[in-house]
Amino acid sequence: MLRRGGRLEVKVLTRNEGKLREFIELGSEYGIEVVEVGLPKKEIQAETLEEVALHSAANASPLVKGLFFAEDAGLFIDALKGFPGVYSAYVLKTIGVSGILKLMEGVQMRDAFFKSVIALRVPREGIKIFRGEVKGRISFEARGSGGFGFDPIFIPEGEIRTFAEMSVREKNMFSHRAAAFRAMADWLRTTFKP
Amino acid sequence: MLRRGGRLEVKVLTRNEGKLREFIELGSEYGIEVVEVGLPKKEIQAETLEEVALHSAANASPLVKGLFFAEDAGLFIDALKGFPGVYSAYVLKTIGVSGILKLMEGVQMRDAFFKSVIALRVPREGIKIFRGEVKGRISFEARGSGGFGFDPIFIPEGEIRTFAEMSVREKNMFSHRAAAFRAMADWLRTTFKP
Numbered sequence: 494m495l496r497r498g499g500r501l502e503v504k505v506l507t508r509n510e511g512k513l514r515e516f517i518e519l520g521s522e523y524g525i526e527v528v529e530v531g532l533p534k535k536e537i538q539a540e541t542l543e544e545v546a547l548h549s550a551a552n553a554s555p556l557v558k559g560l561f562f563a564e565d566a567g568l569f570i571d572a573l574k575g576f577p578g579v580y581s582a583y584v585l586k587t588i589g590v591s592g593i594l595k596l597m598e599g600v601q602m603r604d605a606f607f608k609s610v611i612a613l614r615v616p617r618e619g620i621k622i623f624r625g626e627v628k629g630r631i632s633f634e635a636r637g638s639g640g641f642g643f644d645p646i647f648i649p650e651g652e653i654r655t656f657a658e659m660s661v662r663e664k665n666m667f668s669h670r671a672a673a674f675r676a677m678a679d680w681l682r683t684t685f686k687p
Numbered sequence: 688m689l690r691r692g693g694r695l696e697v698k699v700l701t702r703n704e705g706k707l708r709e710f711i712e713l714g715s716e717y718g719i720e721v722v723e724v725g726l727p728k729k730e731i732q733a734e735t736l737e738e739v740a741l742h743s744a745a746n747a748s749p750l751v752k753g754l755f756f757a758e759d760a761g762l763f764i765d766a767l768k769g770f771p772g773v774y775s776a777y778v779l780k781t782i783g784v785s786g787i788l789k790l791m792e793g794v795q796m797r798d799a800f801f802k803s804v805i806a807l808r809v810p811r812e813g814i815k816i817f818r819g820e821v822k823g824r825i826s827f828e829a830r831g832s833g834g835f836g837f838d839p840i841f842i843p844e845g846e847i848r849t850f851a852e853m854s855v856r857e858k859n860m861f862s863h864r865a866a867a868f869r870a871m872a873d874w875l876r877t878t879f880k881p
Contacts, residue, residue, distance in 0.1 A: 573781055573782050573786070574780065574781040574782070575781060576777075576778070576781035576782050576786075577781075578777075578781070580774050580777060583770075583772075583774060584770070586768065587767055587768040587769060587770035587771075587772070588767050588768070588770050588790055592767070592770075592790055595789060595790055595792070596782055596786055596789055596790065598789070
């Protein structure tokens with residue numbers, strides 16, 4: 494049921510083109526076919542990424558067949574006490590990248606991290622959680638046209654480029670979302686091995 | 688059942704001392720005794736103040752007897768596309784008043800409004816919603832030591848003082864929370880008249 498032509502199919506609940514591109518690219522590394530489910534997503538903003546992802550997956554459970562996952566992510570800036578955190582999507586829509594840069598004006602301590610949480614719904618088993626994080630810093634200006642969200646101002650540890658200056662494949666070598674996906678993919682390979 | 692010694696008793700779900708003070712003062716104008724219920728509040732951050740208040744009231748319904756209400760409020764700044772809005776409590780805890788002032792540096796268009804939503808649970812009837820709003824503007828610096836939250840940077844229309852420069856009674860002549868409370872009090876007076 495879960496395989497088609499030898500490949501494992503996993504649906505993803507997202508309407509974010511950027512996320513979808515990253516997941517499809519990652520899936521291809523693991524022989525996993527990632528398929529978009531265009532479910533209207535009612536985002537409940539809870540206190541943790543885990544709650545948001547779990548809530549999305551649980552809500553979709555009666556409506557979507559087979560393996561599927563929901564993902565939620567956030568940017569946590571140390572100097573801003575974790576802001577924008579769980580509310581990253583809302584903050585992006587309102588004050589945006591330029592708002593974050595303004596809040597960080599004159600701030601030397603620019604440590605931050607991105608975190609991603611995947612809630613995977615496994616038929617007859619329930620929901621499994623996978624997490625990924627990437628440490629880095631907030632740049633002094635927005636750079637690059639790739640990626641999405643706060644990618645133009647986030648430089649992962651060990652790099653000088655922002656996420657938005659990288660290709661999807663390059664970003665996937667560092668990113669929180671890729672780390673969460675790889676944790677899920679490893680579990681899927683072990684559980685549903687051919 | 689709902690009256691004690693001729694006064695109507697209404698419980699309020701809040702752990703915010705500032706809100707409690709305002710409600711008690713308002714209640715005294717209407718012969719309504721406002722009593723705090725120290726229920727541990729699990730705040731779900733939904734997309735609207737209405738959802739938050741409804742959620743709080745609905746969650747407490749099995750636990751609290753009699754008339755009670757939950758209230759949620761937010762500050763909506765035009766130039767920031769409504770930020771911090773429904774997420775005002777979280778934004779206060781992270782970037783705070785100084786973060787908002789920083790975001791507003793150099794911004795001339797300083798229009799904003801506060802909105803308050805009360806969800807009143809009426810035994811055997813359900814939950815009723817009351818709303819209040821106050822228009823105003825964001826000050827150029829924080830002023831005053833009264834009030835709480837974003838009060839030091841909000842100047843209501845027709846005033847030159849911030850909410851934090853007013854007494855509780857003065858703030859109640861303008862505030863969104865007072866407007867929502869008065870709407871509720873009017874309804875209560877009509878419904879439970881002596």
